Amino acid sequence: MPPSAPTAPTAPTELTAHALRAAIVARRLSAREAAEAHFARMERVEPQVKAYLTTCREPALAAADAIDARIARGESVGPLAGVPVALKDNLCTRGVRTTCSSRILEHFVPTYDATAVERLRAAGAVTLGKTNLDEFAMGSSTENSAYGPSLNPWDVTRVPGGSSGGSAAAVAAGTAVAALGSDTGGSIRQPAALCGIVGLKPTYGRVSRFGLVAFASSLDQIGPLTRDVRDSALMLQAIAGPDPHDSTSAAADVPDFARDLEAGVKGLRLGIPKEYFAPGTDPEITRAVEAAIDVLRRAGAEVRAVSLPHTDYGIAAYYVVAPAEASSNLARYDGVRYGLRAGAEGGLLAMYKESRRRGFGREVARRIMLGTFALSSGYYDAYYNQALRVRRLIKRDFDNAFAEVDVVVCPTSPIPAFKVGEKAADPLQMYLADVFTVCLNMAGLPGISIPCGFTSGNLPIGLQLIGRPFDEPTVLRAARAYERETDWHERRPAGLA
Amino acid sequence: MQVDSALVHHVADLARLGLTPEDQERYIAEMGRILGYVEKLNELNVDGVEPLVHPFDARNVFRSDEVRPCPDREEALANAPDRSEMFFRVPKVIE
């Protein structure tokens, strides 16, 4: 089936956030109608997509009504007023269960909101519910969810990517206008690529991690999944900025991300890292990305080759650092204060072991094992410290590249959406598919994935643009320049009801 | 890295992860394979390269010593799997 031809969208479930907000503020559409349209669409498509774990219809409609009331009274409203959004279920929400797609947190109800969630609401966004993910954000397909996988709206026999697969699928399926995800090794960008939408991982520290259930603290970053680049800037604007509750949130001033959005790429220097165009990538993806680079060149960008020589070590270093931090971050799930408790009748030690054995899925347990090993006596230097040294080399690669270019351009994922179950048997093969995304997290850099074409099987392809630390404006500007020249981002999956 | 059952048991004990015999066999195979791959890190000469913990250098992030009101006690215990009045309850701890 060919991609559906772009048409001017009118249904509230097809609009972008900025268009929807404009319609609501102009009272062409109420926030309540927008929210209800999304819940109605969920009823039709959720059985096929399974993006959500929890929906919050009543509070969402109440929030929408509050926005409508403000508008009716002529009061000012926020930049996301009435925009229905979804939240990855590793973002804590006060009074709404937050499971991380894990059995261990099946009934966990936080008493606090994540800072990013709080800020999104303050900007007027209406939160519809919590989306599925790979358990504790560990995975690239959402198949590692204790509650079953989400499915790709472009082909529901395939995965939406992960770990923010539920958020990406919701935005692509029209059950949320935008969503928040988290990205530790590609978990926003890769599902965005596989679902044909825009996914932005901000610079480490740009968005507070307070209230984001930690996977790997030095790599995790919250970011938006949206239908276009303007929405990405809009969402980032709402959630970015220092937070006194997060010691690692950056003190840096938050620029106006919309200001230079339309400035184009004329004069920008784009770096093409040869290591990201090695064999092993699906040739259709390589061709689409090369075509996209041509588009940017024609739009006025100067294109240069750069080298990121330690790219090939990224996966190995990442799969030491991330599990090491995770092994410690996930030690708190011990059945004492919250979460699943099992085996208590056998005493304290049995309670620990049983709660954790039953509470964690295979992938999470595997990474806890790997990370515990890497930090253990006798192996710490050879594994953990060695990986951290290589991490510095990876960061230096980017420092060197950014001395010559403003943006690095490459594919987001070496493969398009794969069939459910296709890669589940071999964890290492699954890890290797993160090759183009993990190095950014290791270096803390901002990166965006935007739609840049389809495979012959009608599966979306993502283009990744990487910027200097805290230079999201340039990344967004280059992404927007590409978007203006193409219409990939306007396509919607046709197979859904 | 040779991963054997002794190592798997040691690591699982440290992580307080219960192991079934099937888990044990699986970990021996998977950890062996993944750690084998990770060993490519040793190909690199990292002499004089400092480990990088935080992506960016920031220093002296403090808060002031001001009391913030604590949430209601019921909130603190709201998710407790087991409690006794205002305490969390756990199987007997033997010192």
Next chain:
Amino acid sequence: MSHPLGEYELVIGLETHVQLKTATKLFCGCATRFGAEPNSQVCPICTGMPGMLPVLNRHAYELGVRAALALHCEIAPFTKFDRKNYFYPDLPKSYQISQFDVPISKNGWLEAAGEGHTVRVRIHRAHLEEDAGKLLHPESPVGRADYSLVDFNRSGVPLLEIVTEPDLTTPADAHAYLTELKQVLQYTGISDCDMEKGSLRCDANVSVRLRGATVLGTKTEIKNLNSFKFIVKALEHESERQIRVLEGGGRVVQETRLWDPVVGETRVMRSKEEAHDYRSFPDPDLQPFVITAEEVERIRRTLPEMPAARRRRFVESSGLTERDAEILTADRAIADYFEACAALHAAPKLLANWVIGELRKEMNERHLEAESLAEKLPPARLVELARLVEDGKITRLVGKDVLAEVLTSGAAAGRIVADKGLAQIADAGALEPLVDKVIAANGKTVADYRAGKKPALAALIGQVMRETKGKANAPLVTKLLQDRLGA
């Protein structure tokens, strides 16, 4: 040294945890008030809820630096926090945020007054860390219950762990070190050091070796030492135990032992084989901390005079005895009070007697805190009272009553003396009839005295004093009695 070590010598190192005197916890804004209802001073951060993050308390960091300076440590220009990973129900995150390889300070020393010698102890390091919660083991009607209870009020309370080199060689020296440490930390406002409230806790590393040996013996670590008395007892017991093991041809096993104050013994808690693998690594949630030499100097300048220096000064320039100086400096507020009084008086020794003697007794009886002493009894009032005695206006005996009255009523001593007619009777004419009366009424005592029992005179003096309600000039009474009885 009284401890029976024979041909062995003892090697002791101490690890002391003190609670820093902050209003809030180390990484969250919960209060640290002692004695609060269980789990009432907790929040999602200090109970390790998902997604919560630590932010360091600046005051705690500065108190840590201040303590380290008081202990003559080098301050690390760059320091960081690490996670120490282990599972325990009182440890909410299943890791403790502590400092592993780059503590805030190291290489200091402290000198303490031992029995007849100065005890100099090198400080290996001092670092910041968070406390764990508290476990309770309730009794059930049929013995111990099959469960334990957890209270997280203490979880996240700021601690400074102070680790000595193994420089101590006797339990008494260990006691002297801890006493001095406590004083220094109280003086500098760093900690209350109240063991009953858990704001000072101590673990000891102990080994024995043959005298003159150069290598250290195998050490054991003793935990649960929650009073200075227990520390001395535990060290005595443990060193004897180790010597018995060696004498019996055995080997000391490296292990952690728990002091059981009920039976007065240490017992095994865990062996080295069971020792934890803490997997310490830098906490990715906390960025490093740096401090400039200028900031260190700024903090150093705010340090008060240390107790040891003050003791020396009291002896050298105020002419006090070592013992008096030690008593006066034990509490900084008392020492401050004494100095304020001494500034108004030319004879510090006399004032020291008042403060050490009568005043401390009154404070005890009235549960008067040293901190509020100056308010209750302004230094000028005590000096006035002292002068009344020195000038012979009142007797010392009456002075004690007047002090009590000053503290009760808040009136000036002179006023009380005038109102109550307490002036000293130093007029022989007024006293002679009383002396005669006492002699007449105490025939037996008088006979005893005349028979050579000199102490009997004191009884007669006492009688006269009683007759005058203590107002009689004692030397004059003595002289009059001796004259009458023909000494």
